[in-house]
Amino acid sequence: MRYQGRNTQAISFPLGGIGTGSIGLAGNGMLIDWEIQNRPNKCSHNGFSFLAIKAERDGEVLDARVLQGDLATPYQGTPHLGKFSGYGFGPERCTLAGAPHFSQCAFEGSYPYARVELADERFPGKAAVCAFNPFIPSDEEDSGIPAAFFTVEVTNDTAEDLDYTIAFSLQNPLMDSVNGVWMQDGYTMLGLSSASLGEEEPAFGTLCLATDQEDCQAQEYWYRGAWFDSLGVFWQDFCAPGPLRERTYAQSGKEDVGTLAAQVHVASGATECVRFVLAWSFPNFTQYWNPLPKEEQTETLKNTWKNYYAHRFPYARSAALYALCHWNRLDADTRAFHDALHGSTLPPYAIDAISSTMSVLKTPTCIRLPDGTFYGWEGLHSTEGSCEGSCTHVWNYAYAMPFLFPRLERSLRESHFAYDLNEAGGLRFRTQIPLGRKYSSFRPCVDGQYGDILKTYREWKLCGDTQWLKNLWPRVKKAVEYAWNPNNPDRWDPNGDGVLEGRQHHTLDMELFGPSAWLNGFYLAGLKAAAEMARAMGEADAAQRYEQMLENGRAWVEEHLFNGSYYEQQVDLKDRARVAEFGEDALAAYWNEEAQEIKYQIGHGCSIDQLTGQWHAQLIGLGAILDPERTRSALRAIYEHNFLCMRDHFNPCRLYSLNDERGVVMCAWPKGVEKPVIPVPYAQETMYGFEYEAAVSMLLNGMLEEGLEIIRSIRSRHDGDRRNPWNEMECGSNYARSMAAYSILLALSGFSFDFTRGFMGFAPRTRQEDFRCFWAVDGAWGVYAQDAQGARLTVLWGELRLRALQAGERAYQEAALGDAPVAFRQNGWEIAFDSQITLQKGDVLALRA
Template identity: 35%
Template structure:
């Protein structure tokens, strides 16, 4: 149970409802959030985040001829919106917040469905609003649609028959200052908000469609009152409050309508429930987005790769390849609504048919919403590309950053074909002839420049992930085609960071902390050993054994377990002299004096690093056979839990970015120095708390049988995201909906120990959970439930197929 009594994976109400905003939309297709009150916000449909975009857009219910009054179909507005938000100094004019609404709201979720319950003693009707968008594992295209829906279940709680009018109203939030905007009728009983793209700004083109299905009459109004001040909303509410409605065609003279409305009159018998469906779609086909450098010579391309630049000069979303216009997207959504809902619900039913702890289920499901956020893009040819997270008005840190996306474990299992496009981009597009990988891919995806360091953890982690994608897909031909570039990549890593073949990364190496480690360290060496092991396994399977990889693996294992282990945890041996690289020099004399006294800035040295054996976790969840002494790995994990997990951070000094976790909150620190030796300037994020690292450590602890220790970390993390001060569906780091948080998906494997190998067609089931249990499992060709019943392992396929020749079952100790 979370702090102050809210149960994990339970409903949000009262103060816990304050920050709830549940993303809806398709993978790489844009997002609208359903708030815990029933409001719509974070409207980000123009291929970029717009976190504070909360246009005038609401549904209402009125009762003609009754004194019950009209109400917005939302709960009370959270008071944090009243002051401190952009525009709040002028009273937030033009919002619907001042209109009557329901007295009480409650929110609960079964991803990809979020449900708001509204009640009010003054209203004869209660409402249950279910917001969703398609999410179907193994079907990436139908999971990438630019659509969302709200289903309003309206129940007459009175003893009399009730006449009511459901209505939906929206300003034309697609309009820009370029003119030409319009509101027109759309497919079904719908309206389209339209903005053409002027010749000098074609990316302003955009359309948004909304339609209502009620099982009865539906009328559209494309001619709202035009005027100044608050005229439009005032005249609109005058009509709504009287229970009036009408049909109106678009204006043919003067300025366009400032928005549109849809009305559905209803008659409800006592106790009767009617469902009104609000369907939405959007279409913004042109952008001005281009990120990253462009290859300048054949040397910037990998040998044997296609080095031609794409025809598109700017990013275009995948859905453009499916739908030439908004009308096409709308018609597809209407025609396939029931099928897409049934298939999404089938997934939800399987995912939640589990006995795993609720804090784990909550953490995994909450971060699947990242796939519906603007963090993820999918370009016109279907390839995936992503930010690390989202700023308020733009993406944050471009390029499917390899050292961040290392942690994310959801897409590879739920949509493995999309995950493989990331590997193909890394090794065949962003890698040059020397094997240097630019860890930030360009957009549109194209060969890029190679002017900055490679990222050791990102590039080496990618090799383990190639192994993972092969075992998940069972596609050895895919591996065979990528193998020359994998070898080239690993050979580059060896020659750059281990030129003397010690088995350790000796030379300065860039990593996910945005700095270089000088000298060998446990974290990046664990990546190195994992990549050597994975490459050895892949080479052997392809008949291309690499003796050097195995030799370096054995050397590195011995050195890491002796020279980088203090008897309790792995550390870094800081070195900056006697290397092939020149010693660092800094811009200021005081920094150079510090260098002379302590060595290079931004190291962790004798610290206990939470990511200290990250490569071993990546290897384990990827299915790479063990390559480090498990007893020493376990010892390190125990030390991380002992020293880095804090239940109260009040006495912890964090001069970096404190609001991820601070004050009386708890969390797992990135690093601590329990035995002394902290440098004056340790690595730049050392005192912070990142949810992605919390989850990878928790998953790793679980995989090694330390279940309660792992759960303790998960609980501390999710307590911070309980809805009071942070959105439970937006774990942030360097931006909103931060990709690293999808390490949470690894918690499923951490507890169930389930991993399906499509190459061998073997289901490995090595749970850390004792006794009988049930857990969700997704594979390339199907998904279902895996677990133990009456002491025996089982697999229950819910969708597709999962061919299993054998279950390798090892019960928990």
């Protein structure tokens, strides 16, 4: 997607690895959001850290400019509590808005690549700053490098050959700053460290700026002075003809800046490139939001631990060296992924949604613990994480990581069942770290509990490793049966009839006190998944019980919760006893004495989430949970009642869509329907992850145009002017639930999988005669394409083992792997190979219809 003018002002494109933190590339080319020191840091700058360029001819400097476009308005200054800067003092000097820069700027973002194109009639040539961090599905190691990769392209569009110098300046953010320059393996490196911080101290860290450009000078330190001295002297140095002068100091300083200046000769009409890597390592992660009390700390349970990436890259220098040594391979694999995804025949705004929301994985929302276990916030506050604990009921919606980095997703299942399961089988929905500390007081929640059952089933089917499931099964089974366990204080389903009736915590942060298709749908889907897993474990009796409960519960939901148009909640809002049975705390939280009514319920409302269990079930191969016709009716109701223009809509909640924007509100009460005085929280607002779930449910159930319209409306709100295209917010920035957008790809491609039997399938819901899409599974990814003549399955990375394949809804005459024929038999739409076939990187399985 291309952004220009005002549509660049909200952009911050995250550059970093999984679990490493990130730096943002702004729409005008600034480096912002420096979130590399183990916590968020929104709207931040790292002092004078920027790129600049100068052009010379025969020793004469023709022009010099910062590689940035205009600073976005307003220019009053940024509000903060300091003195002599901020609001009333104009833009911060570190924005470099006071230095010559480029008048023309365009931002191209096609995740995981960003490109800032810059031109100015006074500058002899054009420039572009290109940036990425390796994003290679199934390779979480090389997708977890703490670095930003930059390529500066310089095009000489003049009639004469010119010499250009590209300077990358980096400020040292550490106390008692020490800068150093060295050469290694032909690379020039500028290292930033501290003279006083010990390696075990929480604030310890290093940064490294490096280039492989042969002709490169370094200014180890900018001039140290007062007032505006340092920037002023640097600009004088830079604008002088020839190489950048050297400068060094013997003593440590404060916020010192250093610069690498790479020189390149560019012939008339030619383009040359210069590479830089900006790497960091802040190895010591501190539990700053809920630290262990001193009496609970042990040798293995501490409030500070090593980031996973730090075992591989203890210093920034090692990360920079690795990045430069392996740049070509890392770029090639990332480019292959990019081209496969962005070359899909899905609508452009759908690809935009799928790809842009993946960027959450490369922000401080995501952490890797010392053993590599994945851990995630829900999102990010400005300077700390928002809502800890890999929250099950939020990460339920995040469909990107299970397919792109399945080992990381499996580590979530493993940690949840190892550390969050109580004796009765309840799963606490927020994992506490360090792992192994005392349990939190978080009560289990229905959607998180049965979401983890569904996700365990999904991970099992994706990896095909039944031993992995066997290792988890005793705990999984215990969690399945928590609903009717007599020690469940919330008494979800005490009589085991498949209907949830008790106090049911959920992702909207409160509790329902009566059955709903939303939470009961999670329960029913979980029972269906559990039955299949139990049978695989040889526990036929348990499987039969779960299936009977599923049938009982499904019949009850259809009889009692479908109102002729959609599924609602069954609750008598006036029944005080319904709440009182759970104690005084429940009454205090839920009973509205003035209205004589239970608070925070759905009642007869049309909820956006009423079919979430069905959404999961269809995506992971469990099929229908609720009646298909009634499912479509409920989706039509959501489209009719919940998909609104915000101009005349009253919303007392958070504002994620407004004015003439259209969005799907969380709950609507059609005209003439009784609405609770105080309804379910967040009812009147829109939230992107839920909107994607509703839209994809429509795609899955024959409402293609409606589903795509909602997806288009979400992305239109993120136009670079009103909102950042790479930051879909909910309870904070870079919110995990937005990765529900990956399910768009699964739905439109009709993707199915069951690697316990070596099966993968495609049944496109659009452009069946000319379809192409990206796919990813555990250990392999590539492209699937079909047209009138046949289908092609290409592996671009890894190894794929198949025993069966569905390629659309048609029969085939021939199959070949490369030049070798492949024997198969047709079973319905499924092709069963006579023996397992293995596809390596570059292999193509071709089918002729």
